[in-house]
Amino acid sequence: MCDPTKLKTPIRMQTPARDPARDPSPEEKSWESNTLGPALAKSPERQREFTTISGHPIRQLYTDADLAGWDPKTQLAHPGEPPYTRGIHATMHRGRLWTMRQFAGFGTAEDTNERFRYLLAHGQTGLSTAFDLPTLMGYDSDHPLSEGEVGKCGVAISSLADMEVLFNQIPLADVTTSMTINSPAPVIWAMYLAVAEKQGADWKTISGTLQNDILKEYIAQKEYIYPPEPSMRLVIDTFEFAVKHTPKFNPISISGYHIREAGSTAIQELAFTLRDGMEYVEWALRRGMNIDGFAPQLSFFFNAHSDFFEEIAKYRAARRIWYKAVTERYGAKNPRTWALRFHTQTAGCSLTAQQPFNNVVRTALQALSAVLGGTQSLHTNSLDEAWALPTEFAATIALRTQQIIAHETGVTNTVDPLGGSYFVETLTNEVEAGAWDYIRKIDAMGGMVAAIERSYPQREIAEASYRYQQALDKKEKIMVGVNDFVSQEKPLEILQIDETVAHRQAARLKKLRADRSQSEVDRTLLALKKAAETHNKPSASAKPSSANGALHHENLMPHIYNAVKAYATLGEICDSLRTVFGIYEETAIT
């Protein structure tokens, strides 16, 4: 009836190509012929190939044969010990839960201040600020290019006066704040530090995170102002300033989130983000900084996409790669440098405009992967993400989702509960190996700035994003409610930001410019420009990648701080730097 020799070929067709070095045990071989073979003969598997959402092949079963040659003593070890595969703390979430940090910001500073206080009152443990597009691009709310964009994607902040309102009645000595701002990050940070100072909070103890990751802007999110080299100079200036004045503040959050949202695979997200991290380290070392002095203040930020195990493998591999990179490449000796700390946000791009309540489920599962992967801080998206900024109703469910994971599911009762799983450990190894391949390729190009100038990561991401869209169009991958299981639903009630925000901001700026001391503004802006000009331009013959403008110049942070305190606006400060540094325009690839 059933001839096993004839079954051989169809079985092989249904499993991805096996590693030729893989040597299954006699028991596994016997299982294959006696149990698996007949089962497949009776009813074949649903698909010819199984892959992650990133297209990574997945086998039907993982066993000890997949981990042959893998040494758990050095590759897994114990939590709180190198290479940190199992987490950076000995007790992980048994000791302290992750920080529940919901990204929020819309309208004017008053509007967002109200939302901040609402979230804190409902058990949120840290703040995270979303700025509007004019702020992200270094324009004041009344700039012509800001028309139609003020307060839409985040809060409008044009000067220290706005920042004072944003954090009104929020004690910066106690609350940690994350700020999603990149090109204008030094200016926004100076405003934050000025508010902290006014509140009497000690800079030495305040804590928070500045995103300040310009490399991923060139790669993915595209909110850049200046060319790469002066932008890197500004980043390293903030590192120096942070080491000296704010030892508890993370001056950067090296971000894979936006790389993934732009359509990358999990391995690309991991590789480009960690190679960005190495790029910052290298520029700081060339500035003469000490790795163990600044690197403990570097933080990371990853996406939590929908492929559950691939994401968990990604976080575990991230810690291992960073440990290896900082010890082997840069000789770090400080365990605080070795341990990769990260924030996670669930994947906005995975959420659907169709049947939006399904997004609560997607977000919960993604958040669970981040928790199982050992995150230090988490943002869960709201169900209306594909339509607009969240309503208070949607934002509350998103926060409650984290609280349910933390307090009801029991997943926090033990550290790294998936450690030792044949599948999770194998996938962690494969994701790590894939990332190192990319990292070495970028090394060979001369580093990340050089790779960006060749559009290398941009092109890789565009390819991956097109492949995924084609898979959706062909229904090789399913998005529930989008290309399958479609049904009609009533439109959601969403948050709408009207143009009165822009008018209120314009009026406030007009008053600010009338009330402040213009001569003080002019004086501080001129000093800033002069300091910016001290920058050593690379010689014309030097290759952009090797020309390191981070050397020998004056740190701009104190000058920016002085201008901010004189109530110079964000736009005025960024314009001063634009006149010195110029602006960046990318080569558009499609």
Next chain:
Amino acid sequence: MPEKRIRVLIAKPGLDGHDRGAKVIARALRDAGMEVIYTGLRQTPEMIASAAVQEDVDVIGLSILSGAHNTICPQLMKLLHEKGMDDVTVLVGGIIPEADIPALKQSGIAEIFLPGTSTQAIVDFIQQKHAKT
């Protein structure tokens, strides 16, 4: 019988830099045999209208995710009208609240494609609209 290829300008207006959708659409339309020009980021309505005239396009596809559509679209439609480009088909793709759709269509936008639209649906729409006889 050689057909004139449909010419499409894909544009990314406003300050937003999220260009995943614009790039995917540009490539899908090109794969479907259309001639596609991508403007790159941060194009003002004036820049888009001039590019449309210069490139003599049949279709303009705007990718807008930032909520600035109610400002950008009417400005562009007015400029196109002034330049005698009333025949050009203007499409919008992105995050557009359903409540805003009637007014956008009123201003002359031919169709609005929301998140989750397949690239084939957009190809079909353009080909039907510009079926050359």
